[in-house]
Amino acid sequence: MKLPKILLLLVVLIQMLQSCESDDGFRQRFVQMRTTLVNQKSDSIKVKFDYERQYKGSAVFHHNFTILPGAQYIHEDQIPDNQSALFIFTFYITDVHGKIDTVSRKIYVEYYRYRRNISETIIFKD
Amino acid sequence: MQRILYFFILSLSLLLFSCNSAFRGQNTHVVLSKTVAEYLSTKELIVHNNSTKKLITRTATIQETDTLYQLTYKKLKGDVVILEITDSSGKMRNVAIPQMKLSAYPVLLSSTISPPLTVYALRFREIESYTDVLLIFYNSLAAVIDVYAGTATMRTRKHGRYTVPNTYRIMNLDDVTTIDTANNKLLLEIPIPINPNPTPFLTQKYRKKCQYAFSLGSSFGTTHETSTTYLYSQTSRVNLPNKIDNGVWASASLHFQPKAHLQWGYSLHSNINPNLSVNFLLNDVGFVVPLKKGSLEIGCGIGFGISRRIRGNSYCDSFDSYKKEPLKTNQLLEESYSFIPSIHTFVPINGHIQFIYPLKNQFEIAASVNGFRIPSYNLFEKSETVLTKDQITPNIVAYRREEFTFSNITVKSIHGLYSIGLSLRLKL
Numbered sequence: 001m002k003l004p005k006i007l008l009l010l011v012v013l014i015q016m017l018q019s020c021e022s023d024d025g026f027r028q029r030f031v032q033m034r035t036t037l038v039n040q041k042s043d044s045i046k047v048k049f050d051y052e053r054q055y056k057g058s059a060v061f062h063h064n065f066t067i068l069p070g071a072q073y074i075h076e077d078q079i080p081d082n083q084s085a086l087f088i089f090t091f092y093i094t095d096v097h098g099k100i101d102t103v104s105r106k107i108y109v110e111y112y113r114y115r116r117n118i119s120e121t122i123i124f125k126d
Numbered sequence: 127m128q129r130i131l132y133f134f135i136l137s138l139s140l141l142l143f144s145c146n147s148a149f150r151g152q153n154t155h156v157v158l159s160k161t162v163a164e165y166l167s168t169k170e171l172i173v174h175n176n177s178t179k180k181l182i183t184r185t186a187t188i189q190e191t192d193t194l195y196q197l198t199y200k201k202l203k204g205d206v207v208i209l210e211i212t213d214s215s216g217k218m219r220n221v222a223i224p225q226m227k228l229s230a231y232p233v234l235l236s237s238t239i240s241p242p243l244t245v246y247a248l249r250f251r252e253i254e255s256y257t258d259v260l261l262i263f264y265n266s267l268a269a270v271i272d273v274y275a276g277t278a279t280m281r282t283r284k285h286g287r288y289t290v291p292n293t294y295r296i297m298n299l300d301d302v303t304t305i306d307t308a309n310n311k312l313l314l315e316i317p318i319p320i321n322p323n324p325t326p327f328l329t330q331k332y333r334k335k336c337q338y339a340f341s342l343g344s345s346f347g348t349t350h351e352t353s354t355t356y357l358y359s360q361t362s363r364v365n366l367p368n369k370i371d372n373g374v375w376a377s378a379s380l381h382f383q384p385k386a387h388l389q390w391g392y393s394l395h396s397n398i399n400p401n402l403s404v405n406f407l408l409n410d411v412g413f414v415v416p417l418k419k420g421s422l423e424i425g426c427g428i429g430f431g432i433s434r435r436i437r438g439n440s441y442c443d444s445f446d447s448y449k450k451e452p453l454k455t456n457q458l459l460e461e462s463y464s465f466i467p468s469i470h471t472f473v474p475i476n477g478h479i480q481f482i483y484p485l486k487n488q489f490e491i492a493a494s495v496n497g498f499r500i501p502s503y504n505l506f507e508k509s510e511t512v513l514t515k516d517q518i519t520p521n522i523v524a525y526r527r528e529e530f531t532f533s534n535i536t537v538k539s540i541h542g543l544y545s546i547g548l549s550l551r552l553k554l
Contacts, residue, residue, distance in 0.1 A: 093522075101519060101521070101522060103518055103522060103524070105524065112530070114530045114531055114532050114533070115530070115531035116528070116529065116530050116531070117527075117528075117529040117531070118526070118527070118528050118529070119526070119527045119529075120524055120525065120526040120527070121524070121525045121526075122518075122522065122523070122524045122525075123522070123523050123524075123525070124521060124522055125521045125522070125523070126521065
């Protein structure tokens with residue numbers, strides 16, 4: 001009878017110790033970035049958006065779109081928080097009268113020990 | 127889960143493994159009358175355990191002071207021992223002396239060092255995974271050491287727990303006068319002493335008796351916050367409330383009363399609150415004062431508790447400075463604290479007074495006033511957001527939010543909890 005008792009005790013001990021197993025694994029964190037364009041003009045606007053991302057080399061993206069009155073455009077990106085990067089946003093906004101405004105924004109990201117989120121809202125008014 | 131496991135190991139260690147009898151006195155005494163003491167002082171006195179297997183003997187001596195006369199001998203295991211009186215002419219007399227078995231002292235690792243060490247170590251959340259493993263290993267090791275140490279002291283000091291009851295006295299000379307050894311019948315028929323005044327704690331045969339009381343009760347408690355601190359040297363410019371609401375508490379307890387003036391036991395206290403659950407087990411001890419009808423108990427206790435914040439508010443405020451430096455005119459700093467459900471362990475301390483009044487059929491009712499010192503904890507995720515407004519053109523404005531999420535911040539408050547309640551006791 002001794003062996004089954006010892007085995008039972010071992011099973012109970014292993015079950016107890018299993019409950020103490022740590023669930024801390026490696027989790028990659030990211031810096032979240034969000035840029036929102038809000039059109040509060042009475043007419044729609046045309047936007048030419050150049051997006052330059054200097055992260056492990058440089059990359060440039062071009063977008064063309066129209067934002068209706070009262071509508072908004074959202075651009076999101078993320079990079080691992082242990083990396084450094086520079087993001088350059090350039091918006092060329094053309095209104096119904098053909099007037100062009102240029103808005104340039106920069107976001108520089110570098111390693112920071114705490115979690116970091118960056119968001120920017122750009123509002124266009126009459 | 128880990129907290130429950132520690133609690134289980136600790137409780138088991140305390141209950142099973144941490145008793146020993148190493149610290150009991152060497153000698154025991156029988157109170158004598160002056161005439162008996164004077165008579166016995168000229169006789170040869172030997173105490174033995176009356177065993178046919180292994181006879182153990184002790185030499186007894188008479189000690190006298192102005193008011194007290196007593197027979198003293200080194201402790202000897204046995205519910206009844208025999209005092210053998212022999213005089214110079216060879217006459218003898220055997221007298222039975224009742225003894226009672228005392229409890230072992232609960233003084234070993236599991237009952238002294240382990241509980242405060244475990245509670246202290248659990249506070250270091252930064253190295254939690256290592257602490258968990260170390261604590262389980264330590265507590266298991268302490269329990270095993272206690273098993274061996276407790277068993278060793280019980281065996282090596284097996285006589286230490288037997289003592290003569292205080293109420294047993296030899297007052298009549300007739301009980302100790304030696305008789306002729308030829309009269310075998312009188313010499314061998316030794317009357318077992320009978321307790322003339324049996325109590326609920328000492329029977330007619332001088333056997334110890336313990337009373338058990340199981341009680342269920344409820345009370346209303348009000349709290350008073352005495353201090354608030356942030357753990358791990360953290361700070362907050364936003365006031366983070368950390369209250370324990372006034373409310374109803376429920377309790378269940380099991381108490382042991384081995385003596386007329388001593389009561390000890392365990393009581394479990396639990397609050398009834400959907401937002402903050404506080405449960406703690408107290409090991410309390412009380413001094414009982416018998417009254418004309420009923421009794422008064424004054425006691426204190428210390429224990430182990432678990433508090434669980436289930437729901438709570440989040441807080442936010444904005445400032446125009448950072449680390450005492452003013453921000454730019456177009457900037458604002460927002461400090462926000464998001465509530466996180468959390469579980470914490472703590473050590474409650476209690477002082478209480480209760481009036482116990484007997485009802486019918488072993489039932490009693492108790493009215494109690496309690497004062498507790500208990501901490502409460504509140505965990506938040508802290509984030510600071512820099513809000514910047516840039517007027518790019520008269521028609522274009524940009525609002526940037528740069529949010530930094532810091533490590534969690536824990537608020538600790540010490541509360542005085544004062545409660546008044548009623549409980550129903552079943553005494554067995």
